[in-house]
Amino acid sequence: MxxxxxxxxxxxxxxxxxxxxxxxxxxxxxxxxxxxxxxxxxxxxxxxxxxxxxxxxxxxxxxxxxxxxxxxxxxxxxxxxxxxxxxxxxxxxxxxxxxxxxxxxxxxxxxxxxxxxxxxxxxxxxxxxxxxxxxxxxxxxxxxxxxxxxxxxxxxxxxxxxxxxxxxxxxxxxxxxxxxxxxxxxxxxxxxxxxxxxxxxxxxxxxxxxxxxxxxxxxxxxxxxxxxxxxxxxxxxxxxxxxxxxxxxxxxxxxxxxxxxxxxxxxxxxxxxxxxxxxxxxxxxxxxxxxxxxxxxxxxxxxxxxxxxxxxxxxxxxxxxxxxxxxxxxxxxxxxxxxxxxxxxxxVPMESYLEYANVISNKIKKGSFYNGEGVDIPNYITENKLNTENIFFTEYHIGYWLLGEEPPTKAATHPSNITREKLFPFMDNPRKTGLEELRYIMEQIQPEVVVARKKKTIFDKKLVDFNQYIDAYLAEHYRLIKSIDRGLIYQRLK
Known part of the structure; x- marks a missing residue:
């Protein structure tokens, strides 16, 4: 040997x-x-x-x-x-x-x-x-x-x-x-x-x-x-x-x-x-x-x-x-x-071996090699004909690409950029603060669908004001219609 x-x-x-x-x-x-x-x-x-x-x-x-x-x-x-x-x-x-x-x-x-x-x-x-x-x-x-x-x-x-x-x-x-x-x-x-x-x-x-x-x-x-x-x-x-x-x-x-x-x-x-x-x-x-x-x-x-x-x-x-x-x-x-x-x-490549098993398992269970909430959530939205106009991904934002949509604002391209107020002038953003930007998205644009992640604050834990606002707004104006693995899909109340 x-x-x-x-x-x-x-x-x-x-x-x-x-x-x-x-x-x-x-x-x-x-x-x-x-x-x-x-x-x-x-x-x-x-x-x-x-x-x-x-x-x-x-x-x-x-x-x-x-x-x-x-x-x-x-x-x-x-x-x-x-x-x-x-x-x-x-x-x-x-x-x-x-x-x-x-x-x-x-x-x-x-x-x-x-x-x-x-x-x-x-x-x-x-x-x-x-x-x-x-x-x-x-x-x-x-x-x-x-x-x-x-x-x-x-x-x-x-x-x-x-x-x-x-x-x-x-x-x-x-x-x-x-x-x-x-x-x-x-x-x-x-x-x-x-x-x-x-x-x-x-x-x-x-x-x-x-x-x-x-x-x-x-x-x-x-x-x-x-x-x-x-x-x-x-x-x-x-x-x-x-x-x-x-x-x-x-x-x-x-x-x-x-x-x-x-x-x-x-x-x-x-x-x-x-x-x-x-x-x-x-x-x-x-x-x-x-x-x-x-x-x-x-x-x-x-x-x-x-x-x-x-x-x-x-x-x-x-x-x-x-x-x-x-x-x-x-x-x-x-x-x-x-x-x-x-x-x-x-x-050494143990991560790869585990991922091979994950891909095969996903194919058996869901019929597709492509896996992850960033794939499954857009598939669910498409299959159920949900309105994707102004959809807001606070997580799994690869979904914009798969659905052929764009983020609701320039600052929301990467979800965390919403909180980086000092970058707003370089985006030519008319809002001055992150909370103002978030309120504009939720209250003015009013996305029909919001995607979040289970057991995870939408913004950094240190940003208490941001999380308190969006958690309260979602509770009042949205309902959870589907949970896909760790992904959460909220739909705006009529």
């Missing part, structure tokens, strides 16, 4: 080319992520990206008809998929699988500059695991998109000397930052590192030229995102929504920087331990660049004041390269541990 396990682990690494590695990585990612192709949503943000993208496909620029606090490249990525394949969960999740596989491929190619093919291969495989499991990572998040662009730009910087490649790297970094703004932190730390490296190597002038081209590529990409708004005389909307709104939002957060410190300290201590024990070569340019990028990502976590599971997507590929290099220098495990290692690797 041990011989069979060892035979499986003894892959002919030297024969691997990048195409073969990409195929293997895509296959692993597909096996892990496939059962989640049929889930209504894994994270609410993904639903918002889809709704924003559909609005763009329908001819409305982001931030004009609907609004969310993300740069436009995230919406453009989803819009491209929807415009080609239509309303398809499978197409969106399959694209996410490709994003993960490509990110892992760049993890492999960067690893090759400082370690063996074997170590690089396993670093890329574990990259697929960490970008697809443990939390809300099975959906397609903005972090998947921005990290792919960033690591591809990093690969170009580390592997190409011709100056025009730095222009291309700048474009890739621009795509990354315009997918998620906090990637400006690792970009800045990488730029500082590269400049200091050129100065120490007494190649300052050449370095300045390369970094200038990289900066021009970055600015060119940022400028291109402004062109559609400029042509429609909406440049103020573009600038306010992308750059000013995040600054205003950062002032409203409930989170303390101390919540991010444990993750930051653990990561920093592990890297420091690797350097002190010589498991990581601190003299390697690649290692130094990776540490600079990781430092930038960690700084962004501190600034945000929290570390959600999907935020870690931005950290995993860069950290896993260093971890794999360090692990590759440790003594090889004996044969008696090989079986245990193989079993451990097979058990």
């Amino acid at each position: 041990l011989k069979k396990v060892n035979a499986l682990l003894d892959i002919p690494y030297n024969r691997l080319d990048w195409k073969t590695v990409l195929f293997i990585l895509f296959l692993v990612a597909l096996i892990i992520r496939f059962p989640f192709f049929f889930r209504d949503y894994v994270d609410r943000d993904e639903s918002t990206f889809i709704i924003m993208a559909q609005s763009w496909v329908d001819g409305h620029l982001p931030y004009t008809r609907l609004w969310d606090l993300k740069p436009p490249i995230t919406f453009l990525t989803f819009a491209g998929i929807i415009s080609i394949f239509g309303k398809s969960f499978i197409a969106i999740r399959l694209a996410g699988t490709l994003f993960v596989a490509l990110t892992a491929l760049f993890t492999y190619t960067i690893s090759l500059t400082i370690t063996s093919k074997k170590v690089a291969f396993w670093a890329s495989v574990f990259c697929v695991f960490f970008l697809s499991l443990f939390g809300s990572l099975q959906g397609v998040m903005s972090e998947h998109i921005c990290t792919l662009f960033f690591i591809s730009g990093l690969y170009v910087v580390l592997s190409r000397d011709q100056k025009y490649w730095f222009l291309i790297a700048g474009l890739l970094f621009g795509l990354s930052v315009m997918s998620k703004l906090n990637m400006a932190y690792p970009l800045l730390s990488l730029g500082v590192f590269l400049l200091s490296k050129y100065i120490l190597q007494k190649d300052t002038w050449q370095g300045i030229q390369r970094l200038t081209l990289m900066g021009l590529g970055f600015l060119l990409l940022v400028g291109l995102t402004a062109v559609p708004y400029l042509l429609n005389n909406l440049l103020e909307t573009w600038f306010g929504s992308i750059f000013e709104a995040p600054l205003a939002y950062s002032k409203t957060k409930f989170h303390s920087v101390f919540k991010a410190l444990p993750m930051v300290l653990v990561t920093a201590l592990l890297i420091l331990a690797g350097l002190r024990t010589k498991l990581i070569d601190g003299n390697s340019k690649t290692v130094q660049a990776l540490i600079a990028v990781i430092a930038g990502v960690l700084l962004s976590f501190i600034q945000t004041g929290k570390v959600n599971g999907h935020y870690l997507i931005q950290l995993y590929p860069f950290f896993l390269i260093l971890a794999a290099v360090a692990a590759g220098k440790l003594p090889r495990i004996g044969q008696k541990y090989s079986f245990a290692m193989a079993i451990l690797i097979l058990l």
Whole structure:
């Protein structure tokens, strides 16, 4: 048995080319992520990206008809998929699988500059695991998109000397930052590192030229995102929504920087331990660049004041390269541990195995592979011919997309935005407060149907006034007509 396990682990690494590695990585990612192709949503943000993208496909620029606090490249990525394949969960999740596989491929190619093919291969495989499991990572998040662009730009910087490649790297970094703004932190730390490296190597002038081209590529990409708004005389909307709104939002957060410190300290201590024990070569340019990028990502976590599971997507590929290099220098495990290692690797995707069972169970019980309240509730509404005009999803808002409807107001695109009053000016919202916005939706628009979630306050528990108002209003003006799993469907009283 041990011989069979060892035979499986003894892959002919030297024969691997990048195409073969990409195929293997895509296959692993597909096996892990496939059962989640049929889930209504894994994270609410993904639903918002889809709704924003559909609005763009329908001819409305982001931030004009609907609004969310993300740069436009995230919406453009989803819009491209929807415009080609239509309303398809499978197409969106399959694209996410490709994003993960490509990110892992760049993890492999960067690893090759400082370690063996074997170590690089396993670093890329574990990259697929960490970008697809443990939390809300099975959906397609903005972090998947921005990290792919960033690591591809990093690969170009580390592997190409011709100056025009730095222009291309700048474009890739621009795509990354315009997918998620906090990637400006690792970009800045990488730029500082590269400049200091050129100065120490007494190649300052050449370095300045390369970094200038990289900066021009970055600015060119940022400028291109402004062109559609400029042509429609909406440049103020573009600038306010992308750059000013995040600054205003950062002032409203409930989170303390101390919540991010444990993750930051653990990561920093592990890297420091690797350097002190010589498991990581601190003299390697690649290692130094990776540490600079990781430092930038960690700084962004501190600034945000929290570390959600999907935020870690931005950290995993860069950290896993260093971890794999360090692990590759440790003594090889004996044969008696090989079986245990193989079993451990097979058990890592436990979430996927459980989801396969869930998909099959749903097919048997409900006759469909697609599952979740975000699918079942729209199906019930359609089958029972409920009036969807001005429908209000306080939860499961992917339902707007499936029903072909839009949120009742721009601020309700993501339900939580209703409470973020400091963002209202950037939405061009005539209401000044969140409660005023909520009253407008419930009392003026008067949605025929309201969807909520069982055993969960509609708004954050800290927002007592919001919850007291909507709970009382629902009790007086609506009746509960259907409970579907955790989903609640309320209909307005005549």
